[in-house]
Amino acid sequence: MSTKKHKAGFATRAIHVGQEPDPSTGAVAPAIFATSTYVQEEIGKHKGYEYARVSNPTRTRLEENLAALEGGVAAKVFSSGMAAINAIVTTLKAGDHVVCGHNLYGGTPRLFNQLWADFGLEFTYVDTSDVQNVERALTRKTRMTFIETPTNPLMALTDIRAVSGVCRARKIDVVVDNTFMSPYFQQPIALGADLVVHSTTKFLNGHSDGLGGVVVCTRAEQADKLAFLQKAAGAILSPFECWLILRGVKTLAVRMEKHDESGRVVAEFLAGHKKVRKVFYPGLPDHPQHDLARRQMTGFGAMISFETGSLSNANKMLRKVRVCSLGESLGGVETLISHPATMTHAAVGAKGRKEIGITDGMVRISVGNEDVEDIVDDLDQALSSI
Numbered sequence: 001m002s003t004k005k006h007k008a009g010f011a012t013r014a015i016h017v018g019q020e021p022d023p024s025t026g027a028v029a030p031a032i033f034a035t036s037t038y039v040q041e042e043i044g045k046h047k048g049y050e051y052a053r054v055s056n057p058t059r060t061r062l063e064e065n066l067a068a069l070e071g072g073v074a075a076k077v078f079s080s081g082m083a084a085i086n087a088i089v090t091t092l093k094a095g096d097h098v099v100c101g102h103n104l105y106g107g108t109p110r111l112f113n114q115l116w117a118d119f120g121l122e123f124t125y126v127d128t129s130d131v132q133n134v135e136r137a138l139t140r141k142t143r144m145t146f147i148e149t150p151t152n153p154l155m156a157l158t159d160i161r162a163v164s165g166v167c168r169a170r171k172i173d174v175v176v177d178n179t180f181m182s183p184y185f186q187q188p189i190a191l192g193a194d195l196v197v198h199s200t201t202k203f204l205n206g207h208s209d210g211l212g213g214v215v216v217c218t219r220a221e222q223a224d225k226l227a228f229l230q231k232a233a234g235a236i237l238s239p240f241e242c243w244l245i246l247r248g249v250k251t252l253a254v255r256m257e258k259h260d261e262s263g264r265v266v267a268e269f270l271a272g273h274k275k276v277r278k279v280f281y282p283g284l285p286d287h288p289q290h291d292l293a294r295r296q297m298t299g300f301g302a303m304i305s306f307e308t309g310s311l312s313n314a315n316k317m318l319r320k321v322r323v324c325s326l327g328e329s330l331g332g333v334e335t336l337i338s339h340p341a342t343m344t345h346a347a348v349g350a351k352g353r354k355e356i357g358i359t360d361g362m363v364r365i366s367v368g369n370e371d372v373e374d375i376v377d378d379l380d381q382a383l384s385s386i
């Protein structure tokens, strides 16, 4: 199946694009091409592969697959989500300005502020849930708007279509980090985004067993620049990790359905629990952007944050969980529970967290694919310790 045939349904594309049987053996699963180089017949005569930093057949398959899932023209994979985001930034030049969401995954502003700001790039952070804030922040030097929706961990949404409309009129690229929703529940390119980035470490891989990142492009010249970066800077994804993602995406549709079904149950349980002060989940009707969530996403997903009231309360409950695993990351088949203030958003600093509303009592859960009754029972017994 070619990446051009986007007509097939999502699950069919996930299972078949780039996943064709091996032509030489008929093997149903793609091969892992563990090779650093490729033999050439004569100078300059080869089968399209010269050196593994530049390209690898297992990687090619994954890039075709992910481009088809996001509806892009091409995709380029990198050694981690941060390497993918870094690759996007390196397409900018000193003096360029980027408007960013004020509640991005903590590692993203760390990269922007502690590394790229020293090379003459300028970053402005605004609450992108109001498109007017984006519009006001744009300057003559703005080249890119970088958003995450829903945000991590506050689960605030940005209207991708509205932001893309404002930016397109000024020829500013919109980049959407789609890690939380996966292409199964949110299709930023169809809503007007120019680039989509993922930490494939999360839902795309789905099994908490490999780091990776991808940038999905809407224009051939973006893909050419990123291919050049793979070659020139070398932060490529190994063939084995490409294969893990190719295997993981085969079940993306069914995993996401289950994540969503269980996510709704867990969010309702938490919202009705007397020890929980607030729940952040776009699927709850009292979420301030519930209507936008219904329009922009086809499911609400697995990510929920909730307020326990204090660091001590959060720690008391997190010490007690048994089915849920306390740790950083998200998007695996196992339920992962984390403490944003000391984990994902430690780098933002206490002042930064206060400004955006991340408290010490906030806990984030990535609802896994276990039996949902077991997840709920586990949370119930853990919360009873508060």
Ligand SMILES: Cc1ncc(COP(=O)(O)O)c(C=O)c1O
Binding pocket: 080, 081, 082, 083, 105, 107, 148, 152, 177, 179, 180, 198, 199, 200, 201, 211, 212, 213, 329
């Ligand atoms: C939304 C989001 N984007 C990017 C990243 C960075 O990805 P990686 O850890 O694969 O470098 C993360 C990691 O947690 C994330 O949650």
